[in-house]
């Protein structure tokens with residue numbers, strides 16, 4: 001999916017919500033446990049309940065690969081079920097030398113390999129340009145590069161400053177913009193880092209940000225909208241547990257939560273979105 005299609009979807013749905021499909025078999029409500037594939041049955045119910053309010057789905061790959069072939073099959077069925085006009089993110093946080101990175105890129109982007117046709121993959125920048133470039137070879141596919149993450153460990157490396165006082169996350173964002181255009185590269189900026197959202201937007205005015213950390217991790221949707229929205233919205237805000245585990249019945253509970261977030265987003269679009 002290209003950025004024009006993504007922005008159009010955001011404007012039509014008045015939403016920049018990404019629903020995270022972090023489906024833990026232990027947390028699936030009992031009504032799904034009797035199904036042949038409980039993970040897929042649950043995801044299907046969540047997708048049915050939230051597709052009107054979400055512009056993206058982000059299956060976190062860890063929750064699927066932990067269960068081997070069965071997990072990959074649940075992921076495949078989930079991907080096949082997601083409506084084709086909704087943006088998809090393989091949250092895999094990959095990063096390796098070039099030829100290996102290309103295999104990872106094929107896994108998620110090339111339907112003739114593993115069978116997936118994701119729009120984007122999360123990638124760790126630590127190994128540098130040649131570990132990211134292979135993901136950029138695919139047309140209308142996106143790299144979502146970790147910049148400033150939502151966890152407390154983000155202080156360990158991302159916030160550290162070199163002799164020129166530039167923090168590592170800023171160095172990542174500036175250099176990565178020489179590797180790929182805003183049409184193919186997004187940055188992860190945690191919603192829990194509202195103090196840095198404005199700065200991040202200054203560093204990368206045109207890139208989309210994937211912003212996890214609202215909902216269960218407590219980030220403020222209003223601050224994210226206020227400080228990081230750009231003239232093409234430029235935001236995908238993820239919530240996983242806060243939506244998918246909102247209650248025992250996704251048709252009611254996940255729907256209620258997704259709708260609530262979407263309505264709040266519509267309000268912030270009215271307030272902060274200036275084309």
Ligand SMILES: O=C(O)c1cc(=O)[nH]c(=O)n1[C@@H]1O[C@H](COP(=O)(O)O)[C@@H](O)[C@H]1O
Pocket residue numbers: 020022060091122148149150151188189190212213214215216217238239240241242
């Ligand atoms: O890349 C991510 O999506 C990500 C980056 C980050 O900085 N923090 C973060 O929480 N995530 C992911 O976003 C999701 C957050 O889930 P909830 O806290 O349940 O909404 C998980 O899948 C995390 O792996």
